Amino acid sequence: xxxxxxxxxxxxxxxxxxxxxxxxxxxxxxxxxxxxxxxxxxxxxxxxxxxxxxxxxxxxxxxxxxxxxxxxxxxxxxxxxxxxxxxxxxxxxxxxxxxxxxxxxxxxxxxxxxxxxxxxxxxxxxxxxxxxxxxxxxxxxxxxxxxxxxxxxxxxxxxxxxxxxxxxxxxxxxxxxxxxxxxxxxxxxxxxxxxxxxxxxxxxxxxxxxxxxxxxxxxxxxxxxxxxxxxxxxxxxxxxxxxxxxxxxxxxxxxxxxxxxxxxxxxxxxxxxxxxxxxxxxxxxxxxxxxxxxxxxxxxxxxxxxxxxxxxxxxxxxxxxxxxxxxxxxxxxxxxxxxxxxxxxxxxxxxxxxxxxx
Amino acid sequence: xxxxxxxxxxxxxxxxxxxxxxxxxxxxxxxxxxxxxxxxxxxxxxxxxxxxxxxxxxxxxxxxxxxxxxxxxxxxxxxxxxxxxxxxxxxxxxxxxxxxxxxxxxxxxxxxxxxxxxxxxxxxxxxxxxxxxxxxxxxxxxxxxxxxxxxxxxxxxxxxxxxxxxxxxxxxxxxxxxxxxxxxxxxxxxxxxxxxxxxxxxxxxxxxxxxxxxxxxxxxxxxxxxxxxxxxxxxxxxxxxxxxxxxxxxxxxxxxxxxxxxxxxxxxxxxxxxxxxxxxxxxxxxxxxxxxxxxxxxxxxxxxxxxxxxxxxxxxxxxxxxxxxxxxxxxxxxxxxxxxxxxxxxxxxxxxxxxxxxxxxxxxxxxxxxxxxxxxxxxxxxxxxxxxxxxxxxxxxxxxxxx
Numbered sequence: 001x002x003x004x005x006x007x008x009x010x011x012x013x014x015x016x017x018x019x020x021x022x023x024x025x026x027x028x029x030x031x032x033x034x035x036x037x038x039x040x041x042x043x044x045x046x047x048x049x050x051x052x053x054x055x056x057x058x059x060x061x062x063x064x065x066x067x068x069x070x071x072x073x074x075x076x077x078x079x080x081x082x083x084x085x086x087x088x089x090x091x092x093x094x095x096x097x098x099x100x101x102x103x104x105x106x107x108x109x110x111x112x113x114x115x116x117x118x119x120x121x122x123x124x125x126x127x128x129x130x131x132x133x134x135x136x137x138x139x140x141x142x143x144x145x146x147x148x149x150x151x152x153x154x155x156x157x158x159x160x161x162x163x164x165x166x167x168x169x170x171x172x173x174x175x176x177x178x179x180x181x182x183x184x185x186x187x188x189x190x191x192x193x194x195x196x197x198x199x200x201x202x203x204x205x206x207x208x209x210x211x212x213x214x215x216x217x218x219x220x221x222x223x224x225x226x227x228x229x230x231x232x233x234x235x236x237x238x239x240x241x242x243x244x245x246x247x248x249x250x251x252x253x254x255x256x257x258x259x260x261x262x263x264x265x266x267x268x269x270x271x272x273x274x275x276x277x278x279x280x281x282x283x284x285x286x287x288x289x290x291x292x293x294x295x296x297x298x299x300x301x302x303x304x305x306x307x308x309x310x311x312x313x314x315x316x317x318x319x320x321x322x323x324x325x326x327x328x329x330x331x332x333x334x335x336x337x338x339x340x341x342x343x344x345x346x347x348x349x350x351x352x353x354x355x356x357x358x
Numbered sequence: 359x360x361x362x363x364x365x366x367x368x369x370x371x372x373x374x375x376x377x378x379x380x381x382x383x384x385x386x387x388x389x390x391x392x393x394x395x396x397x398x399x400x401x402x403x404x405x406x407x408x409x410x411x412x413x414x415x416x417x418x419x420x421x422x423x424x425x426x427x428x429x430x431x432x433x434x435x436x437x438x439x440x441x442x443x444x445x446x447x448x449x450x451x452x453x454x455x456x457x458x459x460x461x462x463x464x465x466x467x468x469x470x471x472x473x474x475x476x477x478x479x480x481x482x483x484x485x486x487x488x489x490x491x492x493x494x495x496x497x498x499x500x501x502x503x504x505x506x507x508x509x510x511x512x513x514x515x516x517x518x519x520x521x522x523x524x525x526x527x528x529x530x531x532x533x534x535x536x537x538x539x540x541x542x543x544x545x546x547x548x549x550x551x552x553x554x555x556x557x558x559x560x561x562x563x564x565x566x567x568x569x570x571x572x573x574x575x576x577x578x579x580x581x582x583x584x585x586x587x588x589x590x591x592x593x594x595x596x597x598x599x600x601x602x603x604x605x606x607x608x609x610x611x612x613x614x615x616x617x618x619x620x621x622x623x624x625x626x627x628x629x630x631x632x633x634x635x636x637x638x639x640x641x642x643x644x645x646x647x648x649x650x651x652x653x654x655x656x657x658x659x660x661x662x663x664x665x666x667x668x669x670x671x672x673x674x675x676x677x678x679x680x681x682x683x684x685x686x687x688x689x690x691x692x693x694x695x696x697x698x699x700x701x702x703x704x705x706x707x708x709x710x711x712x713x714x715x716x717x718x719x720x721x722x723x724x725x726x727x728x729x730x731x732x733x734x735x736x737x738x739x740x741x742x743x744x745x746x747x748x749x750x751x752x753x754x755x756x757x758x759x760x761x
Contacts (some may be wrong), residue, residue: 001459001512003540084614090495091517100469103556104477108401116557117620117747119518120465129614135631138614138750142467142496143515146461150514154529157536181483182491240510323375347423348501 003156003233003257004146009358010077010227012217014068014170017043017312018040018210019298022068023145024075027315028323031298033197037190038180038209039300043067045274050131052132057114058127059095061088061174065124065215066131069168076217076224082164084125085135087147087171089303090179091121097178123171137164145345146235152353153233155218160333165220171304172213177314180209182254188346190272195230199272200328201307209273210300214307216314222358228339232256232354245279245350246286249340263290265322267313269306271296276347283342284329291331293322306343306351313339313355362593362608363531366601367450369443369545369701371436371586372686373409376421377443385711386731390685392415392568392580393499398470400552402559407568408550409582409687413434420592426731431468432583434499436692437547440585441503446541448589449601449753452508456595458538459512460504461530462587463522463546465691467496469553496527499547515692517691519746520653521612522546523586524694524754528610530590538596545587545695554690555581561620567715569656569688572665572727574718577716581657582687585694588702598740608739608757609642611635615749626667627741629653633671636741639665644672646739647755649710651701654681654727655688663745664743665723678735680728686713688715694744694752701740701756 013020018039019032032042041064048054049067058066065086073079090096095118102111117123122140129138137158141150148171155167175265190206199208220229223297234252238245253259266281266287284292293316300307315334316322342352370377373391374384384391391409411418413515419427422442430438443458444450450458471490479486493499499516514674516525516691523546525578531541539683558581567576575636588607596603613635615628622629637644653664668676689696704710713727720726742754 001457001533003538069651089497100472100476101480101551103552104473104480108552108556111556111560113557114561116553116560119557120519120747122746122748122750123619124518126614126619126750127532127751129616130619133616135628137612138518138748139516139529139612140518141514142464142517143500143513144495144497146497146514153514157532157538161532161536163532171662178479178483182488184477186492187486189625220521235514238512299734313737338710 002252003153004231005156005160005163005218006231008156008159009222010230010314011219011223012072013227013311013314014072014075015214016043016064017069017212017299017308018042018153022071030101032327033187033235035193035195037193041211058192059092059118060354061092061172062124062127063185065172066127067214068213069128069170072215072217078166078217080132080134081166081168083158083167084128084134085139085151085167085169086125086192087141087151087304088121089147089173092118093176093179094124095119095173097176098241115358122227139212143304145349147234148307149235149351159220160220163336168215169218169219170215171307173302173304175209176273179354196297200270203272203274204335205274207273207301210302210305212299212308212309226358228317228355229358231356233329236350237348242249256354260287262338263287264334264338265291265293265331265339267293267309267339269296269309270294279344280345292328294328295326303345306341309341309343310353313341317355317357339342361535362606363534363590364593364596364603365588365604365607365702366596367444367448367589367603367697368495368702369598370438370586370696371411371440373411374685383515385685390714390758392687398552400651402555406566407580408562409580410550411583420511430502432470432549433464433467433547434502435497436549437462437503438506438586440508443544443589444587444589445570447584452747456459456539457511458509458563459533459539460500460546461511461526461542461607462500462752463501463516463526464496464499464548465517465519466524466548466551466554468493468498469551469631470549473552481487503611518750520690520693521696521746521750521752522691524744527588527607527698528612531607531610534590535590541591543587543589545653546639546692547585548583548691549639550581550583554557563657565674569683570715571654571656571684572720574720575663575736578657580687584686584689585692586697586699588698589748591594596658603759605705605759606757609636609640609755610751611639615751617694620747622663625664628749629667629745630670630750632753636755638742640755642739643753645675647677648737649677649704649740650679651697651740651742651744652681654683662722665720665725676725678710678728678732680711680713682711697742698754700757701742704740705756705758706739708735708737709733
């Protein structure tokens with residue numbers, strides 16, 4: 001399914017990630033690199049966003065989600081969105097593990113409700129609504145590598161159908177020791193710590209794990225700090241569509257009134273894993289001379305990492321700068337007016353997000 | 359945007375029946391699905407009731423014609439069992455030209471198997487069988503259903519606690535109205551797990567005797583399990599293909615109570631807003647609603663808050679209402695879709711199903727639920743409410759199909 005529009009604007013951003021991204025005036029000026037197989041968020045001082053008595057009980061993902069949503073709303077100058085829509089692969093995992101762990105250890109006795117309550121997948125969007133006293137539409141999507149894309153699709157549909165003119169949409173996931181242990185056993189991560197500064201020049205099996213929370217204020221009208229126009233989105237599985245990636249892209253761009261040659265920059269979800277990065281090459285080979293950039297050496301791999309990708313694309317569009325450490329193939333003199341974000345999660349959940357200059 | 363979204367198929371699996379026919383027999387006969395715990399070992403066995411689906415996972419695999427239980431969580435098996443009925447009823451087949459999406463909803467996903475994985479894993483993180491945990495996430499059950507049905511155009515999963523699958527129907531209708539899909543199979547599925555049973559138990563909102571919605575002496579909810587899916591498409595499409603139409607999804611609304619993470623506001627702000635939105639979308643007045651299938655969990659908090667919201671919206675003329683959770687238990691992420699199917703059955707049968715185990719009026723309200731089956735009820739528009747944690751309130755209006 002393809003969603004297109006020519007009048008949906010990205011008017012605000014808020015991003016908490018393993019990079020210094022919580023301040024929108026600093027676009028990856030001091031990139032954080034390390035030799036590791038897992039990245040953790042650089043968290044802001046939450047007291048700047050949330051009162052201490054509320055903060056004390058909040059799980060980590062909730063803090064990250066609420067703070068990044070606040071940064072986003074402030075950036076856009078929006079105090080009350082018409083809808084709040086989030087996407088998360090696994091939700092508040094720390095609380096889920098805590099409740100399940102206590103249940104097992106205590107053999108179902110002496111349990112307390114806090115971690116059970118917070119384990120509910122819509123807790124982040126609910127807490128944002130509660131703190132804003134926002135009575136509007138509030139949805140949460142939980143579909144693996146399409147969680148954030150589903151939230152974004154719904155946000156576009158709400159605006160297209162005239163239900164909302166401003167939508168706060170975001171994607172968030174947290175990495176815990178438990179989930180890292182399980183996904184390591186599943187072979188998702190590098191066995192030996194890798195240098196994130198040269199992840200793509202040292203390909204091997206496995207990627208680096210990550211986490212983050214990124215929000216976007218989408219609006220039917222441009223605002224004082226508009227970053228980009230969100231013009232298209234598609235989630236798909238090439239296998240079930242029984243079609244090649246270049247052909248699927250052509251169909252997608254066709255619905256948005258564009259051709260592959262119109263793409264100035266392809267921002268791709270390469271993660272340094274030799275078993276799945278070749279898929280990206282299949283697409284970029286079909287794009288002629290457009291620039292290519294990547295983000296997962298900065299954010300790590302997780303279900304909603306495309307939200308980091310959209311944040312980066314929005315920043316590139318507004319600033320005109322592609323950070324050196326993100327460039328795979330430069331754009332030369334070509335100005336960046338159209339960016340395609342292409343991501344896949346474990347080869348199953350693929351997505352295209354298309355943004356253009358307002 | 360002017361298209362009417364109609365229902366051309368539905369399927370249901372619950373503690374009161376494995377298909378719509380069995381469910382209807384239970385509703386007419388007044389047979390509740392609430393009983394003892396048999397599905398898993400727990401210290402609450404013999405003390406707390408549940409509304410379980412009577413088949414084991416192995417039996418569900420056979421029921422769905424699958425080969426092996428190995429890759430399936432109970433949540434996905436229940437989902438497949440319900441979705442395949444809905445798809446068959448609507449004449450769905452993979453490869454048809456209509457652009458078809460699947461929107462499912464769940465709160466626990468594959469937690470039933472994660473619970474088996476976790477004890478050895480907690481002792482030693484190198485232990486625990488990985489195949490018990492790889493299907494943990496909520497998207498897994500949706501992917502399994504989509505794979506079973508051969509859905510290719512769109513697949514997603516919603517999780518907004520106990521309003522989840524009402525919200526699936528809402529999204530489905532919006533995608534059809536936006537012209538992005540021709541047909542959507544929308545609903546939800548949830549299995550009972552020790553996780554949810556113990557979670558709700560810590561909140562001290564489980565009634566030891568089985569839920570008594572809207573009763574003055576109610577003491578909490580009873581957890582149930584099940585799944586339901588409805589097939590939505592435009593009226594034009596349905597007519598063009600000569601399909602029977604079972605009802606119209608004429609209105610829906612989602613609002614947030616923004617009061618507390620788990621408790622509902624005393625005045626039912628979010629609930630009233632959701633009902634108002636659903637009425638407005640259907641260009642309906644409160645007087646047009648002929649029956650409300652209430653959320654009615656049986657907790658002190660919900661029934662009071664919802665009751666006040668209903669009184670505020672409908673005033674002196676509150677239509678007949680009942681909570682069918684007294685039959686099915688509270689099926690959490692599946693509840694919205696299950697109750698949408700029950701609302702459709704009400705419309706089809708022109709019957710209001712009773713609110714079981716009710717004896718004492720709530721002193722704070724002037725309304726009381728229907729406690730005996732009403733036939734020839736003259737139903738035209740039925741409202742179905744689903745409210746969840748995080749103040750997530752949804753209301754649907756299902757209407758009799760009049761060409």
